Amino acid sequence: MTATVVTGIGVVAPTGLGAVRHWDSTVAGRGAIRRITAFDPEPYSSTLAGEISGFEPGEHLPHQLLPQTDRVTRLSLVAVDWALQDAQLDPAGLPEYGMGVVTASSAGGFEFGQRELEKLWSRGPEHVSAYQSFAWFYAVNTGQISIRHGLRGPNGVLVTEQSGGLDAIAQARRRIRDGAAAMICGSIDGSPCPWGWVAQLTNREVSRSGDPGRAYLPFDVDAAGYVPGDGGALLVLESEANARERGVPWYGEAAGYAASFDPPPASGRPGTLRRAIEGALADARMAAGDVDVVFADGAGTPGRDREEAAALRAVFGRYGVPVTVPKTMTGRLSAGGAALDVATALLALRNGLIPPTVNVLRPVPDYEIDLVTRPRRRPLKVALVVARGRGGFNAAMVLTGPGGDSTTEGRKQP
Template sequence: MSVITGLGVVAPNGVGVEEFWAATLAGRSGIGELDRFDTSGCPARLAGLVNNLDPAHHLPSRLLSQTDVSTRLALIAARSAIEDAGVDTSAMTDYDMGVVTANASGGFDFTHREFKKLWSRGPEHVSVYESFAWFYAVNTGQISIRHGMRGPSMALVAEQAGGLDALGQARRTVRAGTPLVVCGGVDSALDPWGWASHLSGGRVSTDPDPATAYRPFDRRATGHVPGEGGAICVLEDAEAARTRGARGYGEIAGYAATFDPPPGSGRPPGLGRAARLALADAGLGPEAVDVVFADAAGLPSLDRAEAQALRELFGVRGVPVTAPKALTGRLFSGGGALDVVAALMSMRHNVIPPTSGTTSVPDDYGLDLVVAEPRSAPVRTALVLARGRWGFNAATVIRPTQNRSQP
């Protein structure tokens, strides 16, 4: 069994688990106007921003010149997770520790600054760190270097589904014999080129009101708000964690990934199959699930498809559903990992966070969507869903460990 023993969060509505969870329950949003460059000519100007976090207070100065925004956030989250787990990495064997992270964008801000230097000033002005700072695998590499982790490691690219895939791969790595794996997802692509990429996808809401721009499953939903950040977890072999007296937040009881069939095939999307496979992997039936943390795309067509998958699996209003990401925006590889943190906190406190901004769910969706206020309820099993652009689907079943501490 693999248990999560440490959590690190860098989210638009809170840095650190406690701050993020308090904001999630209170409905405090991290969505605001994107002010890092001039967006006056853009059709959408809202984003989930990790503000009030100075990387210079958390990282050595030599790393600041080497890293993109996303890597800095990942390093901060990873260190927080390792400290939360109470792991002394210097006392462990380096090949007994691995790193698996997901990233959808690479080092967008860093590499586009270097491109500008190349075109305007010449190649001699381009940073030597561009050779790796742009790459999707850089978060895995920098975390492993900083903490001396030489065990099996990997970087995954599956857009919004990537964070759950990273946890699933970490679980496989632990099962194969690596005692500890740092895993999760963090993304940031909020520079001018990154923003143009977000907008070109056609799924970003143009609603100028931060309170209503991203309201998944609402009959007036018009798209999502992009965001940055995510979460990093420490995943350990359960016996190894018990031996060192570690706290267990919960276990990854089940995981599955699927891919959508080609458009026009007449076959259904793969999200529902991923959910069923994850439950089967956990040895559980749908009746065991106490809450679903939905992918919550925020577009009517995609929301309707997810609602249908949930309705077919659980029945009409058969399980509480929530999407706390309405307060942060969609964080791409960071979104699923952050939902896992929220699921773990739901189990710890026996409360389901609400879906902010959503007030009117179409009856034919058949969803028991938690809105307006947190809902007190026993939470023993959570299903976390994520869909990435171009057909990626992932599902993770989270259960509490027997030795979890209470607040």
């Protein structure tokens, strides 16, 4: 079966616009969690987020798109432009049904929806935009991307919260194996507005700390919640044969994937994260000892951290593999978080450098994991990305290192 490789990466994240800026910030350990600026957070129990700064949609997109799109859709459209440039791929040169889009979302266009609801209640229904009919929808990013680039191949959207980014990439991988020439996949997610923020706070696991350096501490003895954020990554996937025929390099291969679903918490039955990890390894035809680094989910709450550490320990043994959580610099980006972890893992494989888990000063000894808290340089061939969504979703993906001419020479990353 032909390998499915990543030939293009588009990143929009609190750590930077573009893969280069994101990577530079990540390896330097520059956190982007801070007090919310998109709205006044004072009335709310949590006031910190990982926000994207410096993004001016009018600098990147046609003016006519702006009135009909939410912020996350605009970010997604720009990320796709960058990913296609990076892959040196023009969809117009492919067969009519040869390229499609699969994204993941947890919320849709919440900011757009809040703005139109405000108009409804303050000014009346005649002031509500007609674009509200679709701009809020969780499938809107897939739709707008496919329209903008004329992608008439297999399209879809997945809603599995934090694990959605991996699930979308895996679905695109299936489409490549079914014969699609190329796919856009991944997720840009987030809801930086009061309506979206209230939805985030309902789960009671958002950190209430006002200190950006102590608010989100996965696997730490002081872990007491997570910090939400917005952003993620969109990727170009194609078969290795197609990439070779086009003469383009690739970042790495999506070599293995598996998903599982946890039983209800009150059932007394154990969680299934270990099963997802072992399934991904089996799909990649690899053993645990082949993995050089794990990009962990890192929930940031004691119970979920303990479950993940137990699963990693069961698969890899005590301190068996380096584990990192670079999302400590961005916050948890809902469906976008796992997609960004995949992009970061591919960059780590290419550069032979494990990015750090910042701010964690006292890892829980009983977890017995080798948590990387400073950048660690070492040869890297295989990475495992783990994602867990609220409601029981688990996913794991095995990535292998770059092929072809894997240098950055000739790439058009911002």
